[in-house]
Amino acid sequence: MDQVESPHAVVPLEAGAGPENPPCPACGEPLFGWIAQKPGLAGAVRRCESCGLGVVGEPAGAEEALGGLDARREGETIRIENRASFACSLGGAGWSGLHPQARHLFTVEAVRRLVARRDQVVRSRRWRPLASLAATWQTLLNSVTFGHDVALGALREAPSRPAAQPWQRRIDGLASIVLALPALLIALPVELAGGLSGHGSVISVRVELF
Numbered sequence: 547m548d549q550v551e552s553p554h555a556v557v558p559l560e561a562g563a564g565p566e567n568p569p570c571p572a573c574g575e576p577l578f579g580w581i582a583q584k585p586g587l588a589g590a591v592r593r594c595e596s597c598g599l600g601v602v603g604e605p606a607g608a609e610e611a612l613g614g615l616d617a618r619r620e621g622e623t624i625r626i627e628n629r630a631s632f633a634c635s636l637g638g639a640g641w642s643g644l645h646p647q648a649r650h651l652f653t654v655e656a657v658r659r660l661v662a663r664r665d666q667v668v669r670s671r672r673w674r675p676l677a678s679l680a681a682t683w684q685t686l687l688n689s690v691t692f693g694h695d696v697a698l699g700a701l702r703e704a705p706s707r708p709a710a711q712p713w714q715r716r717i718d719g720l721a722s723i724v725l726a727l728p729a730l731l732i733a734l735p736v737e738l739a740g741g742l743s744g745h746g747s748v749i750s751v752r753v754e755l756f
């Protein structure tokens with residue numbers, strides 16, 4: 547059900563809840579369709595318009611989402627690919643964070659909501675400039691390649707989804723080389739603007755008990 551807005555009637559987000567709009571595992575508001583199912587994704591992708599969390603496939607509960615968050619722990623911090631980033635807004639289905647193993651697509655607000663369930667708070671957040679720049683660069687390349695995340699897949703052995711046909715993979719390889727520098731020249735200002743305004747691509751958050 548679409549949210550209806552008019553000067554006379556504002557329907558709250560909760561009114562959109564239903565089988566097609568299951569509750570967000572982080573904040574409980576209804577999830578709305580974002581990206582249809584396609585090869586390389588475990589299911590259709592929904593997103594929460596309140597906290598920004600994205601969920602690939604049918605959403606489960608907060609426990610599963612917290613498990614996904616814990617899997618991203620690096621020592622004292624948790625590193626997320628930010629679904630509220632400029633790169634994600636720009637890339638849509640081509641966003642580099644939408645890799646084949648992706649299940650929950652976090653934002654800082656979604657992390658805040660989730661960890662509050664176990665009496666934790668987000669103490670600080672830090673933009674990761676180099677990782678962010680790489681993610682934005684890859685997002686731009688995804689808009690011209692048949693495969694997904696193939697450049698970072700080759701450079702870093704990151705999760706990727708190569709194109710199905712050999713000729714497509716050859717074109718992708720060539721395009722990634724020829725367009726590497728132009729894509730970097732676009733990615734730099736996009737990511738700089740994103741990072742400085744709190745919408746960077748990769749963010750580390752420090753989570754502690756109350």
Ligand SMILES: [Zn+2]
Binds near residue numbers: 656
């Ligand atoms: Zn939410």
